[in-house]
Amino acid sequence: MVRVQSPGQGLLRLLQFSGHLASENKPRLQLSYWENLVKEYFTSKAVMKLTLWKDNQRNEAKPFDIGVPILPRFFLITSQSGVKSMTLSLDGASERHLGQGHTVVECVGAVWTYKYNNGYTVTLRGPLTAHVFVVPRTPTPQNAGMPLQQQQPFTLKFDGIQFDANLHEKSLMLDSISGQRLQDPQTPRQRHPATPNMTGTPKEDDRKEESRIYFERGASIPTEPVNAFGIPQATMRCLEVRR
The missing domain is CATH 3.10.450.50 (Nuclear Transport Factor 2; Chain: A,)
Structure with missing residues (x-):
């Protein structure tokens, strides 16, 4: 029961x-x-x-x-x-x-x-x-x-x-976003020896900044x-x- x-x-x-x-x-x-x-x-x-x-x-x-x-x-x-x-x-x-x-x-x-x-x-x-x-x-x-x-x-x-x-x-x-992903066109990609930044735009202290992804025209989301x-x-x- x-x-x-x-x-x-x-x-x-x-x-x-x-x-x-x-x-x-x-x-x-x-x-x-x-x-x-x-x-x-x-x-x-x-x-x-x-x-x-x-x-x-x-x-x-x-x-x-x-x-x-x-x-x-x-x-x-x-x-x-x-x-x-x-x-x-x-x-x-x-x-x-x-x-x-x-x-x-x-x-x-x-x-x-x-x-x-x-x-x-x-x-x-x-x-x-x-x-x-x-x-x-x-x-x-x-x-x-x-x-x-x-x-x-x-x-x-x-x-x-x-x-x-x-x-x-x-x-x-993220997979639902269509369009080409690219770097900030004004800043070349750089890497920090301790914390690699593969896709973001480096700032004054790259270790403290979150990676960012920018989209060109034509990108779309549902x-x-x-x-x-x-x-x-x-x-x-x-x-x-x-x-």
Whole structure:
């Protein structure tokens, strides 16, 4: 029997869910994949509350309450918008028991990372809270043939997740930049005997200056895949229409 009172069970369940989000596979572009995943990890009345801030400023926010009927489409449309994987990082998370079969996982500095096919990585940062409950397991064809002693009659599911993304950051893989890389045309390349500077422009103290790469005309980078709130515009439209 699964006992949510066991230390770390709620956090472990959240990390298991993150592992599914991180999986880079073709079924993630099918609605049935996300419907099955939501059914496995969320109660029928669960709600994921997501708050996004425009341009990382405290001037305009968009709060969303995403219920179970919408959650699969939220993940599907996000994946169809070029997201190949998502990951939850929960460094410093804590777990509290609120009653029989009910625990809450809290992380002040949670990080939700989105990796895009075009080379961008977008990270949403903020506090995360997840309520985890022990619920009876619904029989499935996968475990129907298992011996009774191996079947778990209970499982852990999320009844509510709240994530306040008060900061989002973007980075781009170097390989995603096209164009010829060249030295600063005004300064010949030099090397310091202790700290070689293979591609940068030397300054007064080459050992303390970071190497720089300059690009000639014609260089290009992919278009940013997210809007001012840090998520794909198609995902935003999905959430706004289904409020």
